[in-house]
Amino acid sequence: MSSWLGGLGSGLGQSLGQVGGSLSSFTGQISNFTKDMLLEGVEEVGDAATELQVSNSRLAEVEGAFATQKSEYDRLKKLHAELEEKLEASEIQIKGQSAEYRTLLQQKDVEISHLKARQSGLQEEVQKLQHSAQSASVGTALLPITTTSSTTTSSSASSFMSRPSGSHQGFHGDEMDLSDVIWSQQEINRLSTEVMRLEAEVAHWRRMSQASTAAGAGNGDQGEILKLQRTIKELREEMSREVDEHQHELTALQDAQRQKMADITRRHRDELAEYEERIEELEEQIQSATSTSDASKLLELQKTISSLQEAADEREKQLAELSARLEEAQRKQASLQLEKDDAQEENAGLLQNYTRLQASVVELQTRVQEQEGKALQKAQLDHEIQELKNNLAEPKEEVEHADILELNTIIGTLRQEKEILEQEKLNLHERLKVAEEQRVSNNESESGDSESLEDLKAELERREKALRNTEEERDTLMSELEELDQQNQEATQHMISVKEQLTGQLKEAEAELTRLTAELNTTKDKNGTLKQELETQKEKISQSAFTLNDLHMGKQQLEATVKEMKDKLGHAQEQNREARREITELKKALHEQEEQLCVAKAELDQAGDRGTEAQGTKEELAGKEKELSDLRAELDKMRISQENVMSEDYELKMENRRLKAESEQALVKGEELTKQMKESQAAMNRTVREKDTRIEALKLEKTQLEGELRQAENTLTEQAKQYQQTIEELTRARSMDASALQMEHERAIKLNQEKDMEIGQLKRDIEQLGSDHRDTNEMLSITVAGQKQLTDLLQEKDVFMETLKQNASDLQMEMENSITVVTKEADALKQALEEKDKQLGGMKEENSHLKEEIDRLRDQQSRPQSLAEPKTLDIITELETEITQLRTSKNGLEEEVQSLRRTMEEQQASLLLLQQSLQAQQSELEQAHARNQQTTLNYDRLIHARDEEISHLQQTVDRFSESQGRADSPPVQGEVILQEEKTQTLSQENGNEKHDLSKVEIEKLVRGIKEKETEISQLNEKNLSLTKQLDQLVVSRDEVGKLSQMILQKDLEIQALHARVSMGVGGGHSQDVMFLQQQLQAYAVEREQVLAVLNEKTRENSQLRSDYHRLMDIMAGKEAALLKLQQENQRLSNMSDPSGSQEMFKETIQNLSRIIREKDIEIDALTQKCQTLVTVLQTSGGESGAGSGGVSSNQFEELLQERDTLKQQVKKIEEWKQQVITTVKNMQHESAQLQEELIKLQGQVSADSDCSSKLTVDYTRLIQSYEQKERRLGSLSQELAQVQQTITQLSTTKDVLLGKLDSVAQTPEVVAVQSSAPSLTAVTPSHQMSPTENIEQLQEELVQLRAQLAERENMIRTIQENNHRLSNSASASESEQRSQAEETRQVRERLDALQRSVREKDLLIKTKGDQLNQVSESLRNRENDNEVLKQAVTNLKERALILEMDGRKLKEENELIATRSREKESEFRALQETNMQVSLLLREKEFELSAVSEKAATVEKMLKDKDQGKTGELNQLLNEMKSMQEKAVAFQQERDRVMMALKQKQMETTAVQTELQHMRDKEQRLNLELERLRNHLLEIEDSYTREALSAEDRETELRRRVALLEEKLATSSSAVENASQQASMQVESLQEQLSGAVKQRDDALAHLRTSQDQVNQYAVSLSNLQMVLEQFQQEEKAMYSAELERHKKEKDEWRKKALRLEDQASALQINLDEANAALDSASRLTDQLDLKEEQIEELKKQVDVRQEMLEEAQRKLMNLLNSTEGKIDKVLMRNLFLGYFHTPKTKRADVLRLMGSVLGLSREDVDKMLEDDGRHGVTGWMSGWLGGRGAQSVPNTPQRPTSGQGFNSSFSEMFVKFLEIESTPSLPAAKLSVHDIKTLSAPPARRSSGAAAVSKRAGDSNPFLAPRSAAVPLLAGSSSGSSGGHLLMKPISDALPTFTPVPVSAEASAGAVLKDLLKQ
Secondary structure, three states: OHHHHHHHHHHHHHHHHHHHHHHHHHHHHHHHHHHHHHHHHHOOOOOHHHHHHHHHHHHHHHHHHHHHHHHHHHHHHHHHHHHHHHHHHHHHHHHHHHHHHHHHHHHHHHHHHHHHHHHHHHHHHHHHHHHHHHHHHHHOOOOHHHHHHHHHHHHHHHHHHOOOOOOOOOOOOOHHHHHHHHHHHHHHHHHHHHHHHHHHHHHHHHHHHHHHHHHHOOOOHHHHHHHHHHHHHHHHHHHHHHHHHHHHHHHHHHHHHHHHHHHHHHHHHHHHHHHHHHHHHHHHHHHHHHHHHHHHHHHHHHHHHHHHHHOHHHHHHHHHHHHHHHHHHHHHHHHHHHHHHHHHHHHHHHHHHHHHHHHHHHHHHHHHHHHHHHHHHHHHHHHHHHHHHHHHHHHHHHOOHHHHHHHHHHHHHHHHHHHHHHHHHHHHHHHHHHHHHHHHHHHHHHHHOHHHHHHHHHHHHHHHHHHHHHHHHHHHHHHHHHHHHHHHHHHHHHHHHHHHHHHHHHHHHHHHHHHHHHHHHHHHHHHHHHHHHHHHHHHHHHHHHHHHHOHHHHHHHHHHHHHHHHHHHHHHHHHHHHHHHHHHHHHHHHHHHHHHHHHHHHHHHHOOOHHHHHHHHHHHHHHHHHHHHHHHHHHHHHHHHHHHHHHHHHHHHHHHHHHHHHHHHHHHHHHHHHHHHHHHOHHHHHHHHHHHHHHHHHHHHHHHHHHHHHHHHHHHHHHHHHHHHHHHHHHHHHOOOOHHHHHHHHHHHHHHHHHHHHHHHHHHHHHHHHHHHHHHHHHHHHHHHHHHHHHHHHHHHHHHHHHHHHHHHHHHHHHHHHHHHHHHHHHHHHHHHHHHHHHHHHHHHHHHHHHHHHHHHHHHHHOOHHHHHHHHHHHHHHHHHHHHHHHHHHHHHHHOHHHHHHOHHHHHHHHHHHHHHHHHHHHHHHHHHHHHHHHHHHHHHHHHHHHHHHHHHHHHHHHHHHHHOOOOHHHHHHHHHHHHHHHHHHHHHHHHHHHHHHHHHHHHHHHHHHHHHHOOOOOOHHHHHHHHHHHHHHHHHHHHHHHHHHHHHHHHHHHHHHHHHHHHOOHHHHHHHHHHHHHHHHHHHHHHHHHHHHHHHHHHHHHHHHHHHHHHHHHHHHHHHHHHHHHHHHHHHHOOOHHHHHHHHHHHHHHHHHHHHHHHHHHHHHHHHHHHHHHHHHHHHHHHHHHHOHHHHHHHHHHHHHHHHHHHHHHHHHHHHHHHHHHHHHHHHHHHHHHHHHHHHOOOHHHHHHHHHHHHHHHHHHHHHHHHHHHHHHHHHHHHHHHHHHHHHHHHHHHHHHHHHHHHHOOOOOHHHHHHHHHHHHHOOOOOOOHHHHHHHHHHHHHHHOOOOOOOHHHHHHHHHHHHHHHHHHHHHHHHHHHHHHHHHHHHHHHHHHHHHHHHHHHHHHHHHHHHHHHHHHHHHHHHHHHHHHHHHHHHHHHHHHHHHHHHHHHHHHHHHHHHHHHHHHHHHHHHHHHHHHHHHHHHHHHHHHHHHHHHHHHHHHHHHHHHOOHHHHHHHHHHHHHHHHHHHHHHHHHHHHHHHHHHHHHHHHHHHHHHHHHHHHHHHHHHHHHHHHHHHHHHHHHHHHHHHHHHHHHHHHHHHHHHHHHHHHHHHHHHHHHHHHHHHHHHHHHHHHHHHHHHHHHHHHHHHHHHHHHHHHHHHHHHHHHHHHHHHHHHHHHHHHHHHHHHHHHHHHHHHHHHHHHHHHHHHHHHHHHHHHHHHHHHHHHHHHHHHHHHHHHHHHHHHHHHHHHHHHHHHHHHHHHHHOOOOHHHHHHHHHHHHHOOHHHHHHHHHHHHHHHOOOHHHHHHHHHHHHHHOHHHHHHHHHHHOOOOOOOOOOOOOHHHHHOOHHHHHHHHHHHHHHHOOOOOOOOOOOOOOOOOOOOOHHHHHHHHHHHHHHHHOOHHHOOHHHHOOOOOOOOOOOOOOOOOOOOOOOOOOOOOOOOOOOOOOHHHHHHHHHHO
16 A cells, blocks of 8 residues: 555655646747747848748658647646546545544554553552552661662652653544553653762862862862762762663553553453454344245245145246246355355465564654654644743743843843953962972072082072962962952852843753754754654554454445446446447547648648738638647547546446455454464464364364255256146146136236335335445545544644744744853953953063062072072073963963863862872972982082092101102102092092082972873872882982992002002101001901991891891782771761761771871881991091001991992882871872772672782782892892903003003013904003004014024013913903803893893782772672663563563453353353254255155146046045155154254263363462472572572682781781880990090090081181182073074064065065056056047047938938929930931830830830830830820930041940939938938839839849949949948949949039030
C-alpha cells in the first residue's frame, strides 16, 4: 500500500507538473501565434517571391504549432485518464481508511480504560513503595544530606505518582507510551533543577571559601578545604543515590512495559477466542444450512410418496424437481469445495503476507516511538520556553517599573565598583608578584657576592620595608574590598541572584534556541519523511483492523455480491466492447479529419496571394478548430462514459480484491495471534495441538460424512433413474387413459403455485438486498463523518503548529531585545572599567613617584654620594622597566578583563596555594643561603689561617735569609714573591669560583622555583623537590672538591716552606728549632686528641646512619600502617560510633607529630654540635698543620671528607624530616578523604597489602642499592684522589727523567734525541719544544757531526740502549696514564649510570605511585560494581515479586482459559451430538427412501395384480413390508443411540486426559520457577554472608596490624630517645674537653687573629668595593649598550618607515600628477565638447535655413511643373517631328514612343498603335495622325538647321534619350536631414500613374533612360542609393557623358533649356 500510495503521489505530482508545463508552453505558443498574426498585416513586401516565402514560413510555423498542440492534446488526454483512475483509487482508499480510523478510535478508547485501571494499580504500588522508603529513611539518619536524598526520592516518587494519564491531543493511539515519555521528561526537568540547585550551593561554598581566605589569610584553610571535600563527597553520594533512583525508575518503566505487553497478549488472546467462536458459528451455520437442505429434501420426498400414492403424474413431477435440486446441490458442493481449496491456498499466501506485515509493524512501532519522542521533545521545549517566559515575567510583576530602573542603576554602579575593586585586587596581586620577583632578584644580587652582604643588607631592608608597605596597602585595600563586598552583598544580593538566574536562563535559552533551531530544521525534514511513512503504515494498520472487524459482515455478503459482480462484470464487458467500438470509430473519424487537415495544408502551401490566402486559411483553421472542439467534446463524452464503465468495473474488481484481502487478512490475523500465543505461552501450544487433533478428527468425520453423502447421492441417482424408467413405463401404460388430461391440468396448477412461491422468495431477496444497500450507505456516511473529524483534527494541528511558530518568533524577538539590553550593560561596564583603569594608571604613577622619592631619601641617609648615583640609576631603570611592564600588563588586562572575571575564584584559590608554596620555597632558599654562607665563611677562615701560617713561615724564612747573607737572598725573595703572587691569584680564583658557584646556585634555585610554580597542581612535588635538593648537594660537593684542591695546594706550599726552613736553618738557630719542636709536640698532642674526638664522631655518625636507615624502615612501615589505620578509622567512623575512633586517630597523629618534633629537635642539636666540632677541627687542623706538615694534610683531607659526608647525611636527615612533615600534613589533609574511601577499599585490601609489601621490599632494596652506590661513590672519590696523587708522582718522575735526558743530551748525540723525542712528546706535551725548531737544529747538528760518526758509534750504541730503556719506561708511564684515563672514564660512566639508575628509581617510584592510584581507582570501580550488583539484587527481588504477580495473573488467565476450553469442549460435544443426530436423521431418511422405493415396487405390483385381480395379497404384502420397515427403523435408532453414547464417553475421557496433562505441566513449570527463585535467593544470601565475613576478617587483620604498628612505634621512639640521650651525654663530655683546649689556643692566637682579621677585613672590603664598582660599571655598560642597540634598532625601523613613506609619497605624487593630467585632459575635452556642441547648433541652424530655401525652390519647381505640364512646346514638337523623319527606319519606333510619352500616352497604347502601323503602313498612320490633329493649329516648323545634317544616328539617339529624360518629371524625393526628417508633399493624383510607370520602366531601361532625379540629383538623392549625407554635399552623377549639367532657374521653361542645349 505504501509503495502504491507513493507511486500515486509521485504520479500526481509529475502529471500536475507536466500539465503546468504544457499549459505554459501552450499559452506561449498562442501568444506567439497572435503576435505573428498581428505582425503579418504590418509587414508588406514589394515582391511576390518574398511574399510567397513569408507565407510558406508562416504555414510551416502554423503546422509546427499544430503538431505541438496535437501532441500536447494527446499527452493531456492520457494524463486526464490516469488522474481520473488515481482519483477513483484514492476515493476508494479514503473510504477504507475512514472505516479503519473509526475502528482504531474505538480500540484506543478501550485501551485508555485499560490503562486508567492499570495506572490506579500502579499508583497504589507506588504509595506502598513510598511508605517503605520513608520508613527506611527514618531509620538511618547519619548525615543531613541523607534527608535531602530521601526528600528527593519522595519527590521523584511523587513525580512518578503524578504521571499524566490523559491522552495526547495530537495522537489517538498508544497513550501509555506518551505518558511514559512525558513523565520521563518531567523527571529529567526535575533532575536539571536539582543540578542547578547543587551548582548554586557550590557557588555559595566558593564565595564562603573566598571570604574566609580574605578574612583569615590562610589560617583556617585546611578546615575549610576539609569541609569542602566533605561537601563534595556528600554531593557525589547524592549523585550516586540519584543514579540508583534513576535505575529503580528504569526498572519500573521496564515493568510497566512488560505489563503493557501482557495486556496486548491478553487482547490478542481475546481476539483469537472471538475469531474461534466466529469460525464455530460459521461452521454451525454451514451445518444448519446442509441440515435444512436435507430436511427440505426429506419433506419433498414425503410429499412425493403421498403424491405417488395419490397419482403417478405427481410423482413424475416431484421426481423431476428432486433430480434438478440434487444437481443444484452437487454444483453447490463442488463450488464450496473449490472455494475451500481457494481459501486454503489464500491462507498459505496470507501467512507469508502476515509475516511480512509483522516485520513492517515492528518497524512502524519503532518509528512511531521515535516520532513520539521527537514530538515530546518539541512539547518539552515549548514547555521550557513558556517556563522561561513565566520566570522572566514573575520578577517583572514583582517589582514596579520605577523600582526596577532604580535597582538596575544601583546594580550597574555596584557592579562597576565591584569590577574596579577586583581589577585593583588583581593589580595588587601582580604588584606583589613583581615585588617578590624583585626580592628574588635582590636575593640573586645578594648571593652574587657573599662578601658584599653587609653593604647590600641596607638595600634589602629598604626593599622589605617597601614590600611591607605594599602588603599593608594590599591588606587595607583587601579590608576595604571586603567591606565593599559585604555592602554589595547586603544591598544587591536579591537582585543579583535574580539577575544571575535570569542571565543563566537566558544563556541556556539562547543555546537551546540555537540547538532547537538546528534540531527543528533537521526534525522537520525527518518529520516530513516520517509522516509519509506513518501515514502509509497507519493506513496499513487501519486496513488490517478494519478488515478484521468487517470479516463477518463480508462473509455474509460474499455469496450475494459474487453473483451481482458476475452480472455487473458481464454488463461492464459489454459496455467496454461498445466503448471500444466507439473509440475505434472516433479514431477513424480523427484520421479522416487529419487527412482533411493535410489537404488543407497543401492548399495553403499552393496559395499565392498572401492576404486573401491568409484570411482563407484563418477561416479554414477556425472551422477546423470548431470541428476539433466538437470532436474533442464527443471524445470527452465517450471517455467519460468509458471511464464510468471502467470505474464501475474497477470498483467491482476492488470490492472483489478487498473482500479477498479481508478474508486473507482475517486468516493472517488468526495465524498471527496463534503465533503470538505460541511465543507467549508453551501451554497454549499444547491446547492448540489438541484442538488441531480434534479438528483433524472432525475433518476425518467430515470426510466420512461426505463419502456417505456421495454414496447417498449415487443411490439417489440410481433410484431417480429407476423412477424415470417406471414413470416412462407408467406413461406408456396410461397414455391411453382419459385421466391423463386431468393430471396435466393439475400439474399446470401446481407449477403455477410453485412459480408464485419463487416470485415471493425473489421479492424477499430483493428487500434483503435493499436493506443491505441502506446499511452500506449508512456505513459510508459514518466513514465520511470520521473523515471530517480527521480533517478537523489535522486543521487543529496546523493551527497549533502556527501558534508554535508565532511563539518561537515572539521568543526570538524577546531574546534579541534582552541581548541588546545585555550588550548595552556590557558597554556601560566597559566604559566604567576604562575610567577605573585610567584612575589606576594615575595612582600607579603617583605611587611610583613616591617610591622614587622614598628610595632617594633612604639612599641619601644610608649611603655615601659615590654609591648613591649608580643605585639611583638602577632604581630609575628598574622603575622604568616596572612602568613598561605595568603599561603592558594594563593593556593585557584591558583585553583580559572579561576572561579574568570568570577565573577570579580559581585564581584566588591557586594564589593561596602559590603563596604557601612560595613561603616554603623562600624558607628553603633562606636555609640554602645560610648554609652557603656558613660553608663560604668556614672556607674563608681556613684559607685565612693557611695564609697566616704561610706569612708566618715567610717571615721566619726572611729572618733566616738575613742571617745567612746577601748571596742567597735574591732567589729566595723571588720565590717568596712568586708564592705570594700564587697565593693572591689563588685567593682571587677562589673568590671568583665562589662567586660563579653562588650565581650558578641561584640560577638553579630560580629554575627550581619556576618549576615548582608550574607543577604546584601536580602530585609529584616531593620528587621534584628531592631532585632539586640533590642537584644542590652535587653543587656543594663540586665546591668542596675545589676547596679541597685549594687546601692541597696550600699544604704543598707549606711543605716547600718547611723544606726551605729545614734547609735554611743552621746551627746558630738551635733555640728556634727547639721552640718549634716543642710547638710541634704540643700540636701533635692536640692532633691526637682531635683524632680521638673524630673517631668518636665517626662512630656516632655510623650509629646515626644505622638509626637513619632503621627510622626510614620504620617510617615506611608507619606509612603502610597509617594507610591501614586510616582505612580502619574510616570504617569505624562509618560504623555506629565514629566519634571515638576519630579521637583515637587524632591522638595517634598527635603522638606521631610530637615524636617527629622531638626527633627534629635532636637532629638540630646534633647538627649544631657537628658544626662546632667542624670549626674546632678546622682551627686545630690549622694550628697543627703548621707543626706537622705533610702528614697532617692527608689526615685533614680525610677529616674534611668525613665532614662532607656528615653534612650530606645531616642534609638528608633534614630533607627526610621535611618530607616527613609534609607527609604528615598531607596525611592530615588526606585523612578525611581516606576515611571516606575506606569503604571502597575494603574489597581489595588484601591485594593492596600484597602490593604494599612488594613496594616496601622494593623500597628497602632501593635504599640499600642507594647506600651501596653512595659507598661506591665515596670509594670512587678516594680512588680519584689516589689517581691524582699517582698522576702528580708520574709528573715528578717525568720531570726527573727529562732532567736526566737533558744531562745525557748535553753530550752532542743527535740520533738519540731524535729517537727519544717522539716517545717523549706524547708523555710531556707541556715541556716539549715546537717540532719544527727541533728538526732544524737537528739537521744542522747532523751536517756538523757526520764527520764524528765513526768515532762515536760505541757511545751511540750505549745511548741507544739507554734510550730504549727510557722509551720503555715512557711507554709504561703512557700506558699507566691511559689506564688511569680509562679508569676515570669508567668512573664517570659509572657515575652517569648511577645517576640514570637514580632517575630510573624515581621513575619507578612514580610508576608505583601511579599503579597505587590505578589500584585505588580499580577499588572504587569494584565498589561501584558492588553497588550496581546490590541494585541488581534489589531489581531482581522486585522482578521476583513482579514474576510472582505475573505468575498469579497467568494462573488466573490459565483458569480462564481452562473454563473457556471446558465451554468449548461442551460446545464441541453438543456439536458432535448434533452431528450424530444429523447422521441418524440421514440414515433414517435413507431407510425411508428405501422403504418408499419398495412401496413403489409393491404399488406397481399391486397395479399389475389389480389388473390380474390380486389385490388382497398385495395388501398383506404391504402390511408385512411396513412392519419390517418399522422394526428396521427401531433397530437403527437403537444402534445410533449406542454409538452416540460410546462417542460421548470417548470424548469425555480424552478431555479429562488433556486437563490432567495441562495441570501436570503447570505444576512442573511452577515448581521449576520456585526452585530457580529459591536458588537465586540462596546464592544472593551466600554472597552477602561471604562479603560480611570477609569484611569482618579484614577489620580484625587491620586492627591487629594497627596494634603491631603502635607497639613498633613505641619501641622505636624509646630506642631513639635512649640513643639521643647517650649522644647528648657524649657530646657534652667532648665539649667540656674541647673547651679547655680551645681556651688555651684562643688566648694565644686572639691578638694575632684580631690584627689579621682587621687586615683581611679591610682587604676584603676593598676587593668587595672594587668588585661592586666593576659590577656597577659593567651593568651600566650593559644597560647603555642595550639602550644604544634599542635606539639603533628604533632608528633603523624609523629609517625604514621613512623610506617606505617616501616611496609611498612618491607613488602618491605620481598618482596625483597622473590624476591632474587626466583632469586637465578631461577639462580640455569638456571645452572641446562644448565648442563642438556650439558648432553643431550653428550647423543645425544653417541646415534649417538651407532646408527652408530648398523647400521654397521645390515649391517653385512644383508650381512651374504644374503650370507647364499641360502645355506642349511648338518648337519641341517640330524638332520631334523632324527628328522622326531624320532617324533611320529601324529607330523610328523609339521616336514615336518618345513622342507618345511627351504627349502623355501610355506605352501599351503606343505599342498597339505601332503594331497597327506595321499593318497599315506609315501613310495611314500619318494621315490618321494628321487628320486627327487637323482641327488643331499646327505651327509651321522652321527649317532644320544645317548643323543637324552632320549628326549621325548616335547623336540622335542621345538626343532622344535626353528628351525622354527631360520630358518625364521625377517624383520629389524625401528630404534626408539629420535632425528633423520632413516628408515632402505627395505628388498630385494625376501623376501617380506616370510615376508608377517610370518606376516599372526603371528596371528595364538602360542607365541613359533613367529619370532625371536619378541622372542629375539636383534636388534629391538618387534611387540607386545616394541617401548617405546631405543633398548639397552629394556630387552630380555622370549619367550623361556628353553634356554638362545645367542648373535650371525658376523662371526658365523647358523650351528655353532645349534652345540653350541646341545652341551649344
